[in-house]
Amino acid sequence: MGTRNEIAALPPEADLARADSLAREIFSDIANKWAFLIVEFLGQRTMRFGELRDHIGGISHKMLTQNLRMLEHNGLIERTVHPTIPPRVEYALTEAGVALRAVVDGMCGWTQKYLGHIEAARRRG
Amino acid sequence: MGTRNEIAALPPEADLARADSLAREIFSDIANKWAFLIVEFLGQRTMRFGELRDHIGGISHKMLTQNLRMLEHNGLIERTVHPTIPPRVEYALTEAGVALRAVVDGMCGWTQKYLGHIEAARRRG
DNA sequence: CGGTATCCACCATGATACTG
């Protein structure tokens, strides 16, 4: 996506949204704020469970676990357990995760770019 | 916020995630499946309420209304009422919405590209 | 430290009905 031209010709991908149910299911799973934030932070570097929780902020232990499991199940992140005491568990993006990171970064960039626009819209309506 | 980033050259956008609460709030509002699907379909063309509902599929009247209001409130879509009988209401993307569409398209493309990868991951784990 | 399980409050959501 990144530098692909505007809206010009944006074909097949478009109908993914209504396409087969598996694609739709995956799309719905991953298009949520926690998944995006996790991908964003793991995109910066590999992190441990606690680091991730602290960086994200405002996420409960349970939600983080749940989303990490979901992302792992879908092959976006890889979980490495170091059998030390205390345990050390590292999470890293897979290739698919890195690819998604580009999308999430696009969204981050979008948010920054249109922050003013949005504030203005809110004041109006 | 830190304008320096540890990784290659994925700039400031990265720390938006933890940046000011307004950006975070907007990010969290919009990073959800319904918002994405609405943006995706309105990106194809302007649509009426019912059309949108039918194209998206599986969304309740209430959820659609709610999300449309949220997107309008944030200045991503524009609502035009034609005072006919029966009423005709058209929804279209604003400039900000069109820009977000690029992101959503990226996500659609990603989903298609990694569908096989994901299926494989699911079978394994 | 990280994971799992349990409990429970609350809210998001769907269904339904009514209005303009």
Add this chain to the structure above:
DNA sequence: CAGTATCATGGTGGATACCG
């Protein structure tokens, strides 16, 4: 056709506690 309101209800997600 589109919007709003109301209601119930089940599921989401937070808090807590305990395990490895």
